[in-house]
Amino acid sequence: xxxxxxxxxxxxxxxxxxxxxxxxxxxxxxxxxxxxxxxxxxxxxxxxxxxxxxxxxxxxxxxxxxxxxxxxxxxxxxxxxxxxxxxxxxxxxxxxxxxxxxxxxxxxxxxxxxxxxxxxxxxxxxxxxxxxxxxxxxxxxxxxxxxxxxxxxxxxxxxxxxxxxxxxxxxxxxxxxxxxxxxxxxxxxxxxxxxxxxxxxxxxxxxxxxxxxxxxxxxxxxxxxxxxxxxxxxxxxxxxxxxxxxxxxxxxxxxxxxxxxxxxxxxxxxxxxxxxxxxxxxxxxxxxxxxxxxxxxxxxxxxxxxxxxxxxxxxxxxxxxxxxxxxxxxxxxxxxxxxxxxxxxxxxxxxxxxxxxxxxxxxxxxxxxxxxxxxxxxxxxxxxxxxxxxxxxxxxxxxxxxxxxxxxxxxxxxxxxxxxxxxxxxxxxxxxxxxxxxxxxxxxxxx
Numbered sequence: 001x002x003x004x005x006x007x008x009x010x011x012x013x014x015x016x017x018x019x020x021x022x023x024x025x026x027x028x029x030x031x032x033x034x035x036x037x038x039x040x041x042x043x044x045x046x047x048x049x050x051x052x053x054x055x056x057x058x059x060x061x062x063x064x065x066x067x068x069x070x071x072x073x074x075x076x077x078x079x080x081x082x083x084x085x086x087x088x089x090x091x092x093x094x095x096x097x098x099x100x101x102x103x104x105x106x107x108x109x110x111x112x113x114x115x116x117x118x119x120x121x122x123x124x125x126x127x128x129x130x131x132x133x134x135x136x137x138x139x140x141x142x143x144x145x146x147x148x149x150x151x152x153x154x155x156x157x158x159x160x161x162x163x164x165x166x167x168x169x170x171x172x173x174x175x176x177x178x179x180x181x182x183x184x185x186x187x188x189x190x191x192x193x194x195x196x197x198x199x200x201x202x203x204x205x206x207x208x209x210x211x212x213x214x215x216x217x218x219x220x221x222x223x224x225x226x227x228x229x230x231x232x233x234x235x236x237x238x239x240x241x242x243x244x245x246x247x248x249x250x251x252x253x254x255x256x257x258x259x260x261x262x263x264x265x266x267x268x269x270x271x272x273x274x275x276x277x278x279x280x281x282x283x284x285x286x287x288x289x290x291x292x293x294x295x296x297x298x299x300x301x302x303x304x305x306x307x308x309x310x311x312x313x314x315x316x317x318x319x320x321x322x323x324x325x326x327x328x329x330x331x332x333x334x335x336x337x338x339x340x341x342x343x344x345x346x347x348x349x350x351x352x353x354x355x356x357x358x359x360x361x362x363x364x365x366x367x368x369x370x371x372x373x374x375x376x377x378x379x380x381x382x383x384x385x386x387x388x389x390x391x392x393x394x395x396x397x398x399x400x401x402x403x404x405x406x407x408x409x410x411x412x413x414x415x416x417x418x419x420x421x422x423x424x425x426x427x428x429x430x431x432x433x434x435x436x437x438x439x440x441x442x443x444x445x446x447x
Contacts, residue, residue: 053079053117053125056140060150060176060191061279064422065317065333065433075100079119079141082404086110092404108132112392117141118404123385126401129392142385150176151229153200154189155236160204161219168205169238170283171198171226172311177281188238192229199310200224201284202238211266211323212292221246221306246304249339253318253332254298257348258369262440263330266323268292269299271338276313276431284311285337303338315432318343329438335430347373347423349440357416360445365397366421373425373435379417379445386417400445409447416444 055076056063079095083103087110093101106113108131115137116126122141130137157167169188170177175198176191192198202222208215220243226236251271257263269292273285285305292299299320316338322328330346348369358364364377371394379387379400391398403409420439427434 050136051081051115051127051130051139052136053081053139053141055119055122056142058143058146059174059279060146061174061281062274063279065331065436066276066279067431067433076119076141079117080404080406082116082118082401084114084116084401086113090402114401115139116401116404118406120406121145124387124403124407126387126389128389128398128401129395131392140388142388144384149194150191151194151231151233152189152191153226153229153233153236154187155234155238157186157188157202157204157222157238157240159239159241160186161240162204165204165206165219167202167238168283168286169200169202170278170281171200172275172278172282172284172308173198174278175281177283179283194230195228197228198226199308200226200236200238201282201306201308203286204240205286209268209289212268213290214268214270214287215289216287218246218286218288218304221304223306223308244306246306247337248302248304249337250300250302251339251343252298252300252341253343254341254345255292255296255320256345257320257330261348261369262322262328263320263346263349264296267320267328268323269301270319270321271301271303271316273303273305273314273316273337275311276315280315280317280432282311284308284314285316287338301338305337318346320346327438328440331436331438333430333432333434344435347425347435347437349437350375350421350423352421352441352443354443356441357444357446360412360417360447361400361402362445363397363399364419364421364443364445366440368394368396368423370423370425373423376422376424378420378422378439380420381413381415381417386412412447416446419443419445 075098077097080092081101082092084090085106087107091103095101113130114128117139118124119141122143125139125141127137127139163186164184166184167188168179169190171192173192173196178188178190204219205216220240222238222240223244269290271287272283274280275282285303287301287303290299290301314337316334318332320330332343332346350366350368352366354364374393375391377389420442422439423437424433425435
């Protein structure tokens with residue numbers, strides 16, 4: 001019998017009471033039978049695999065692009081962790097007060113493992129294709145409750161060029177912004193965290209364009225420093241009589257996608273900048289126009305941004321959006337304001353080759369047109385996230401594992417779950433995801 005390796009699972013939560021110095025329950029451990037591999041031969045080599053699982057509490061920010069800071073998340077208590085060992089054995093343990101469980105004696109010579117975590121009130125999270133070389137794996141189980149306790153701030157604009165134009169309004173803190181999704185006119189509202197001062201950033205704008213281009217002229221920028229609020233605040237006036245003179249920049253990015261990519265047809269390029277501290281919700285720079293070149297290989301753009309002395313962490317999102325279906329998208333994030341042509345290549349949309357309707361635990365396969373990417377597969381019940389599954393680098397197939405025994409498989413859904421596939425490239429040196437596609441085609445999985 002081979003006995004190889006150890007796996008440490010760390011469950012993290014947002015509850016500050018976790019790990020607060022109180023007497024802790026002992027960490028559970030379990031030993032894999034280790035059966036598997038090729039029989040006799042070289043002696044086993046014991047290595048450890050650490051797996052950390054943190055609470056991903058949703059906010060109004062672009063959470064899909066923000067990396068969780070596992071060092072500031074507290075350990076979770078009572079989470080069930082299932083290990084599917086390389087030899088086919090399944091072992092489940094429940095985290096104690098320190099949020100840890102340990103699986104011992106894994107036979108890595110038998111293949112790869114997967115880990116699934118379940119915490120009540122949270123979506124499931126799995127990582128597939130785990131090997132001894134991973135060293136440490138991080139999972140995040142997403143809370144089903146919004147973290148933000150936000151306060152509404154509203155008002156109107158005066159002295160607009162035309163009161164029939166649109167307003168785009170955000171704040172320099174994490175906020176639910178007003179970005180052209182309301183009616184045209186001078187009225188606006190945003191939601192901001194309580195007890196935190198902020199600067200309002202507003203634009204008077206109109207919308208135009210279509211496939212291959214967009215034209216969104218900005219008629220004026222207004223910035224307004226606002227004190228902290230603790231309750232609903234109304235009648236905040238944005239005066240466009242003396243707008244802030246913006247910096248205007250131009251640049252371009254290459255569209256190095258396959259010729260048959262859906263993003264080469266009926267698409268356009270888009271550019272805007274947000275701040276990392278606002279979880280990419282504070283829009284501090286905005287593309288005003290873009291145009292694909294005649295051969296479709298480059299997008300030229302113009303963007304504007306006002307001077308904001310307190311903003312020190314702008315991040316620019318460069319996007320290729322499919323005009324009829326905005327979910328078809330490729331995104332690249334670059335630190336700093338827009339300008340120039342220093343945008344890395346985009347990831348192309350994958351092509352799912354599995355049937356559109358299949359079983360929950362049947363393989364899902366796709367063709368990727370880029371290397372150095374991993375897949376994130378999200379299972380949704382209508383709009384509710386049920387499960388997030390991540391693959392190893394450059395895998396092009398996955399099978400949804402069995403859920404931990406704390407979940408009744410029949411309770412996952414009485415109707416098919418929608419599976420959405422994203423491809424991601426990640427520079428470990430940044431605090432945000434560098435490249436991410438929107439979902440390509442969906443598949444529907446019946447439990």
